[in-house]
Amino acid sequence: MAHEEDALEHERASWKPSPGLAVAVPDPVQNPGLPPHRARMTDKDPAAMTRAVRTVYTLFYLSLAGSIWATAAYMLFPIESGRIVDIRNNNLFIGLGIGLALLALGLGAIHWSKAVMSDKEFIEPRHATRGRDATREGAVQAFRDANEESGFGRRTAIRGSLIAAVAASILPGITLFRGLAPHSDKSTEEGALAGDPVALLKQTMWKEGERLAHDPSGEPIRAADVTLGSAVHVIPESLAELGHSEGYLEEKAKAIVLLMRLLPEDLPAEYNNLDWAYDGIVAYSKVCTHVGCPVALYEQQTHHLLCPCHQSQFDVSRSAAVIFGPAARPLPQLPITVDAEGYLVAKSDFTEPVGPSFWERH
Amino acid sequence: MSTATVTETGTDKTQNEKPLGGRFVAGAANYIDERTSISGFVKELGRKIFPDHWSFMLGEIAMWAFVVVLLSGTFLTFFFQASMTETHYNGAYIPLRGVEMSAALESTLRISFDIRGGLLVRQIHHWAALVFVAGIGVHMLRIFFTGAFRKPRELNWVIGFIMFILAMAEGFTGYSLPDDLLSGNGLRIIDGMVKGIPLIGTWTSFLLFGGEFPGSLIVGRLYTLHILLLPAILVALLVVHLMLMIINKHTQFAGPGRTNSNVVGYPMMPIYMTKMGGFLFITFGVIVLIASLFTINPIWNYGPYDPSPVSAGTQPDWYIGFADGGLRLAPSNWDIVFLDRTWSFGILVPLAVIGLFIVAVLIYPFLEAWITGDKREHHIAQRPRNAATRTAIGAAGVTFYAVLWAAASSDIIATHFHLTMEGVIHTLQALLIVGPVIAYFVTKRMCLALQKKDREIALHGYESGRIVRLPGGEYIEVHQPVDEYERVKLVENETMAPLVVRPNDKGRIPWHENLRASLSRWFFEDRLTPLSQGEIEAALAHQHHSLDHIADEEALELQGAHERAGVPDAPLHPIDDGHNTETANRPSNIIVSDDPTTKKPTKGD
Numbered sequence: 009m010a011h012e013e014d015a016l017e018h019e020r021a022s023w024k025p026s027p028g029l030a031v032a033v034p035d036p037v038q039n040p041g042l043p044p045h046r047a048r049m050t051d052k053d054p055a056a057m058t059r060a061v062r063t064v065y066t067l068f069y070l071s072l073a074g075s076i077w078a079t080a081a082y083m084l085f086p087i088e089s090g091r092i093v094d095i096r097n098n099n100l101f102i103g104l105g106i107g108l109a110l111l112a113l114g115l116g117a118i119h120w121s122k123a124v125m126s127d128k129e130f131i132e133p134r135h136a137t138r139g140r141d142a143t144r145e146g147a148v149q150a151f152r153d154a155n156e157e158s159g160f161g162r163r164t165a166i167r168g169s170l171i172a173a174v175a176a177s178i179l180p181g182i183t184l185f186r187g188l189a190p191h192s193d194k195s196t197e198e199g200a201l202a203g204d205p206v207a208l209l210k211q212t213m214w215k216e217g218e219r220l221a222h223d224p225s226g227e228p229i230r231a232a233d234v235t236l237g238s239a240v241h242v243i244p245e246s247l248a249e250l251g252h253s254e255g256y257l258e259e260k261a262k263a264i265v266l267l268m269r270l271l272p273e274d275l276p277a278e279y280n281n282l283d284w285a286y287d288g289i290v291a292y293s294k295v296c297t298h299v300g301c302p303v304a305l306y307e308q309q310t311h312h313l314l315c316p317c318h319q320s321q322f323d324v325s326r327s328a329a330v331i332f333g334p335a336a337r338p339l340p341q342l343p344i345t346v347d348a349e350g351y352l353v354a355k356s357d358f359t360e361p362v363g364p365s366f367w368e369r370h
Numbered sequence: 371m372s373t374a375t376v377t378e379t380g381t382d383k384t385q386n387e388k389p390l391g392g393r394f395v396a397g398a399a400n401y402i403d404e405r406t407s408i409s410g411f412v413k414e415l416g417r418k419i420f421p422d423h424w425s426f427m428l429g430e431i432a433m434w435a436f437v438v439v440l441l442s443g444t445f446l447t448f449f450f451q452a453s454m455t456e457t458h459y460n461g462a463y464i465p466l467r468g469v470e471m472s473a474a475l476e477s478t479l480r481i482s483f484d485i486r487g488g489l490l491v492r493q494i495h496h497w498a499a500l501v502f503v504a505g506i507g508v509h510m511l512r513i514f515f516t517g518a519f520r521k522p523r524e525l526n527w528v529i530g531f532i533m534f535i536l537a538m539a540e541g542f543t544g545y546s547l548p549d550d551l552l553s554g555n556g557l558r559i560i561d562g563m564v565k566g567i568p569l570i571g572t573w574t575s576f577l578l579f580g581g582e583f584p585g586s587l588i589v590g591r592l593y594t595l596h597i598l599l600l601p602a603i604l605v606a607l608l609v610v611h612l613m614l615m616i617i618n619k620h621t622q623f624a625g626p627g628r629t630n631s632n633v634v635g636y637p638m639m640p641i642y643m644t645k646m647g648g649f650l651f652i653t654f655g656v657i658v659l660i661a662s663l664f665t666i667n668p669i670w671n672y673g674p675y676d677p678s679p680v681s682a683g684t685q686p687d688w689y690i691g692f693a694d695g696g697l698r699l700a701p702s703n704w705d706i707v708f709l710d711r712t713w714s715f716g717i718l719v720p721l722a723v724i725g726l727f728i729v730a731v732l733i734y735p736f737l738e739a740w741i742t743g744d745k746r747e748h749h750i751a752q753r754p755r756n757a758a759t760r761t762a763i764g765a766a767g768v769t770f771y772a773v774l775w776a777a778a779s780s781d782i783i784a785t786h787f788h789l790t791m792e793g794v795i796h797t798l799q800a801l802l803i804v805g806p807v808i809a810y811f812v813t814k815r816m817c818l819a820l821q822k823k824d825r826e827i828a829l830h831g832y833e834s835g836r837i838v839r840l841p842g843g844e845y846i847e848v849h850q851p852v853d854e855y856e857r858v859k860l861v862e863n864e865t866m867a868p869l870v871v872r873p874n875d876k877g878r879i880p881w882h883e884n885l886r887a888s889l890s891r892w893f894f895e896d897r898l899t900p901l902s903q904g905e906i907e908a909a910l911a912h913q914h915h916s917l918d919h920i921a922d923e924e925a926l927e928l929q930g931a932h933e934r935a936g937v938p939d940a941p942l943h944p945i946d947d948g949h950n951t952e953t954a955n956r957p958s959n960i961i962v963s964d965d966p967t968t969k970k971p972t973k974g975d
Contacts, residue, residue, distance in 0.1 A: 015631040016747050028743030029866040029890055035902035036863040037828075042627030042634065043855040082486055090462030090483065099489045103662020106490075110655030117648030121641050132419040132633045134619055134749055137522040188577040188591075205576035223678050241678060252456040252470070258582040261558075261677035294678065298716065299562025299697065300583075301555060302680045316682035317559060318698045319781055319791050332792055334697060336705035336716045364562035365714035366572045370707045 019136045042129065050123050060123040067116030071109045078105025206368045210361045212262040214342060219245035220267060220291065220352040229267070231346045234289050239306035240267040242291065244354075262362055264294040264302060265342050267352070268324055270311060279326040284343035286352065291342040292328045293362040296320055298335040300364045313339070336365050420642050421622035421635040423751075425512045427649065432505030434653035435498050436608070439540075442495040443597065449485060451477040452593035454549060454586040463670050471674035474549040474589045478669055493661035499541050501657055503689040506534045514734070514764050516751035518621045521744070524735040526614045531732050533607050536600055538689050543596040545667075545687055549589050552667075552684055554675025557588065563697070566717030584675065621751040624862075626855040630749050683782055688775075695777030696720035699799050727770065734763075741889045742866055755824070756862045758817035759893045765813035766806035773802045814896070821898050824860040827852055828901060829909040840923055848920060851913050861901050866894045 017025055049056040081101035087094045139147070155161050193199030201207050219228040223241040226248040234240060242265040250256040269289045275282065284290070292313070296303045301317035311324040312331070320333030328339035340362050343355035361369055389396035403409045420426075453473040459466050461476070462483040481488040510530065513519050519527035542560075546553045561583045564575045580587035619633050628634045636642060672681070686694050697720050704716035738760065754761040776783065777798045784794045831849040839845050852860070869890040871883050925942045932940045 016749075025745035025747075026743060027746055029869055029894065030742070030744055030746075030864050031867045032864045033900045033902045035904050037858065037861045037901055037903050037906055039629060039858050040626050040854045085486075087462065087483065087486055090464060095462075095483060095489060098486055099493070100662050102487045103490050103658055107655050107659035107662060110651045110658060112655075114648040114651030114653075114655055117644050117651065121644035121648065125640055125644065127636070129634055130417075130419045130637060131627065132619075134631050134633060137618060137747060185577065189580050202581070205572050205582075208582050209572070224676075243678070253586070255582075257584050257675075257677060261583055264678045296562075299559045299566075301558060301562075302678055304678075304680050305682060316680050316684070316781070317555065318694075319795065320702070321791075330702045333702060333795075334700035334704075334716045334720075335702060336714060337703060364565050365705050365712045365717070366565040366575075367568055367570075367711055368572055369712040370710055 016134060016136050020138055020141060022141050023136065023138060042131070045128065048123065048127060057124070060119065064116050064120045064124060067112045067119065071112035071116065074105050074108030074110075074112060076105075078102050078109060081105050206366075209262075209363070209366060209369075212357055212362060213244050213247065213259045214263060214265075214354045214357045216354065216356050217347065218354045219347070220265065220344065220354065221245040221247070223264065228351045230350050231286060231289060231352050232350060234267065234269045234352075236269050236271065236288070237308040238269060239308070241265075241294070241304075242267045261300075262295065265291045266294045266303065266306065266313065267291045268306060268308075268311070270325060274311060274325045276325070279329075281327070281341065281343075284341050284355070286345050289344065289352065290324065291344045291352075291354075292322075292324070292339040293342065293358060294339075295363040296335060297330075297337050297339060297362075298333070298364060303339065415616070416639045417637040418616070419633045419635045419637055420620050421628070421633055423623055425516075426620060428505065428512050429509035430505075430646065430649055431653055432502055432509055433608070434650045435502035435505050435657065436604070437650065438498040438654050438657055439495060439502055440601070442491050442498060443601075445491050446481060446495055447597060449477060449481045449488065450474070450547070450593075452547065452590045454584075454589050466670060466673065469674065472549045472589065474547060475669065475674050478548040478550075482670065490658075490661055493664075493666050494658055495544075496666045497660050497664075498657045499544060500688060501653070503534070503537045503541060506530070506537055507689075510534060511764070511768070515754040515761055516621070516623075517748065517757055517760065518751050519735040520748040521739065522618050522747050523614070523621075524739065526611060526618070527735050528732060529607050529611050529614070533604060533611065535728070536604050536607070540596060540600050540604070541687055541689055543592040543600065545690075546592050547589055547596065548667075548669050549675055550669040551672040551675055551679065551681070552669075554584060554677070555680055555684070556686065558583065558677070559694070559697075563717055563721065566714035567721075568711070568713060568718070584677070619749065621749050623751050623753070623859075625859050628750075630747070633749075683785070685779060685782070691778035692771055692774040693720075693724055695774040695780070695798075696724050698777045698780055699774070699795065699802060724774075727767075731767065741886060741893055743869070743886075744866075752862075755817040755820040758814050758821070758896065761817050762810045762814035766810040769805045769809040770802065773798055773805050777802075818896060818898070821862075825898065825901060828857050828860045828906065831913060838920055838924065840920075841927055846920070848917070849913065851910060857906070861906075863900055865897050865900055866890070867897075868894050 050060050085098040087098045190202045192203030220242045221228050223243040244263050272288045294302050296315040298320050303313050303315045305314040313322040320335035321331050322328040323331045340358045340360050347353045451473040455473045457473050457476050459469050459476050565571045579585040622628050700716045706713045780794045784791045831851040834848045834850040836848040869887040871879050871887045928942050
């Protein structure tokens with residue numbers, strides 16, 4: 009409030025902090041001091057005090073009952089049947105018991121402090137946060153003595169080399185964290201890729217002749233079975249051969265594809281590479297080019313794909329170009345054809361990296 | 371005084387009185403004190419005074435929710451397996467039996483379905499985490515809008531803000547642990563964002579996941595962060611935060627007897643000990659009640675993570691919403707190839723905007739201190755209206771955050787209100803820029819208007835609701851002077867004036883001083899000159915005079931009526947029908963003294 013009556017700034021002899029842009033009125037409104045104390049009902053009326061005390065201990069006893077109830081509920085509501093209703097009851101009745109125990113305890117304590125304990129207000133002076141001048145001088149002297157005795161300021165050769173050595177000692181610690189991800193093993197073809205994130209991101213398990221299969225069943229897809237207007241979730245047929253420890257999820261995360269069949273006139277040649285399609289069937293990476301969510305929602309009337317995470321929309325009739333939302337570029341297209349038995353197969357891997365942008369992508 | 375005397379009196383006392391709390395407590399206290407000198411600590415802090423206001427309890431919500439998070443989280447660690455090793459679920463929940471999933475999800479399902487009360491603790495943990503971040507949020511708003519971050523508390527603002535960021539990191543790492551479909555998709559989004567960072571993005575993602583996304587290491591790594599590193603930093607910062615609060619003493623609102631150089635309130639023991647302890651149990655109790663009544667994160671409905679499926683309309687935990695919303699508002703096709711490298715502006719721009727917003731909030735105390743140049747200590751929590759520009763900036767910031775937050779639910783908004791997705795996004799894009807500007811000006815004007823209203827009440831009293839007809843036929847509403855204790859809350863004794871730049875010794879005006887001057891103009895150009903005691907007294911005298919005048923007029927009127935009725939000796943006061951003292955607008959907390967107008971306000975009365 010009024011800084012004129014403010015003892016804080018005058019407490020330390022050498023300390024006259026600037027008020028900056030503050031303008032104080034010459035004749036400030038005076039503070040009348042603490043108002044007279046108002047007695048509460050419990051102070052004036054012994055019956056009210058008795059009532060308040062009774063409320064407090066009743067709440068504490070209620071809390072006790074809640075704790076006992078929660079303990080009993082633990083035994084009374086078993087969940088071993090595995091039925092959802094039992095789990096719900098167990099959760100509900102233990103929870104209500106604990107909730108009652110805690111709330112009654114808390115409310116009782118607060119009521120005790122507000123209605124029963126003295127509500128006399130106290131005034132305590134504040135002191136400047138800054139240390140007293142003698143204390144500060146003492147602190148400076150401690151540093152001065154230490155500096156004098158150690159020669160830290162004077163012996164620059166020691167100081168410089170110390171700082172360099174301490175800084176350098178952090179380096180091995182940082183280097184160790186390279187081990188967070190695998191190193192390359194040049195002896196095998198797969199191993200050579202393991203430590204190179206850029207190379208890994210630029211390839212998927214699609215290759216020439218790889219059959220397109222249903223996700224998640226793994227059944228290969230016959231071109232004739234893809235009906236007009238449908239959208240099929242696709243994985244490479246050989247994905248099923250991979251175990252979870254052999255990179256199943258990692259490969260799947262890159263290789264998922266969405267297959268759609270459109271009327272040939274809905275795939276105009278000026279916007280589409282028809283060599284990569286087969287009889288109106290097109291296959292696009294299902295990994296959003298924004299931040300990598302699966303682009304799972306297909307609207308067959310408009311041929312639009314929608315990513316449910318951030319609402320990017322892609323137009324399948326125009327090479328999956330971005331028509332709305334934050335995605336960075338069209339979904340990569342998987343070139344497809346059919347094999348001798350009429351199954352859909354990939355003509356090659358994707359010709360560009362799938363998924364979100366990364367620094368070395370270009 | 372010799373030592374012997376002291377010992378003697380001491381012995382006398384123990385012989386005459388039983389020690390406080392009985393012999394055992396006294397003995398134990400003595401034992402501890404002789405080994406820790408804790409008595410000095412208790413003497414110093416035991417009766418320390420804290421000011422009282424409901425808004426000072428908001429930070430406590432965060433603190434107690436954190437305690438609940440620590441307790442419930444410790445229980446969960448006894449059961450949770452932070453491993454992505456594949457296993458087949460064969461627990462109690464029938465629909466998922468036989469499904470292949472990671473040990474992390476399997477153990478989370480076991481906590482939910484095979485351990486009595488396990489689901490309750492899991493839900494307590496999750497709800498408490500949401501309350502924790504929310505508690506920090508509202509606490510920060512209180513600090514910001516009352517200027518409680520001003521010297522000497524700038525550092526505590528920074529510490530608190532870092533805790534806010536850490537709390538969000540805790541939330542996100544925790545959310546990712548069960549390795550269910552939703553958390554996997556959340557991680558995939560993080561992976562996509564990290565990859566978009568120039569230069570280091572690809573490798574950061576590669577190292578984080580220990581290879582390609584999703585790998586089999588991320589859950590274990592996040593677990594270490596979630597239960598060890600982040601909580602350790604949080605607890606350490608919380609200790610420093612509270613120590614600084616004790617050293618600086620809590621701020622208080624201006625009021626009768628409350629100045630910048632004192633603290634008025636109740637002692638730590640017994641009042642605050644009881645209140646705070648009680649509030650811990652209330653916070654805990656409310657969280658348990660929510661957890662027993664409302665399901666949160668039903669992972670059994672989502673199943674194990676698979677990169678292919680996704681469900682529409684999913685929402686992140688509320689505190690991550692603003693970041694997700696930022697991603698959604700970026701325009702299409704913002705990738706640029708420059709210097710043979712991919713610059714992913716669709717991700718970088720939202721990240722930069724959110725980053726700048728966070729930095730602006732973090733350094734705001736220093737910006738304001740630089741503009742005002744005020745080096746004094748401030749222990750009075752300002753009323754937001756009295757710092758109009760700051761409050762307006764805060765409102766703009768809140769609006770900015772709110773628009774980002776709403777954007778995280780853009781799809782839900784579109785489906786619930788039958789709007790187009792494009793329409794919702796374009797509206798929010800526009801609001802993100804226009805909204806804060808509107809909020810700024812509206813808030814600033816509202817603050818100034820509220821200041822004027824306070825001034826009006828301080829000078830001319832509040833509207834009493836009593837309408838008086840004067841002999842001339844004029845109707846007036848009688849204004850009752852406001853109580854002096856109430857008045858002191860309405861006035862602000864100082865204000866800031868814009869900086870007037872002057873050339874320095876070299877006769878130049880440095881650019882930063884010009885900048886400071888224009889910023890200070892922006893801050894303080896529209897301001898009210900504080901009221902002086904003289905003005906108040908003059909207004910009071912005038913008011914007293916007109917109240918007397920009204921009373922005289924009334925008396926004359928009544929006397930005239932009596933005479934016309936032939937009863938000139940009838941009493942002059944109006945017939946008491948029981949409603950004469952009723953004043954609709956009198957603030958309920960005003961203490962009505964016998965004659966408030968005659969008592970002259972003096973300091974330290």
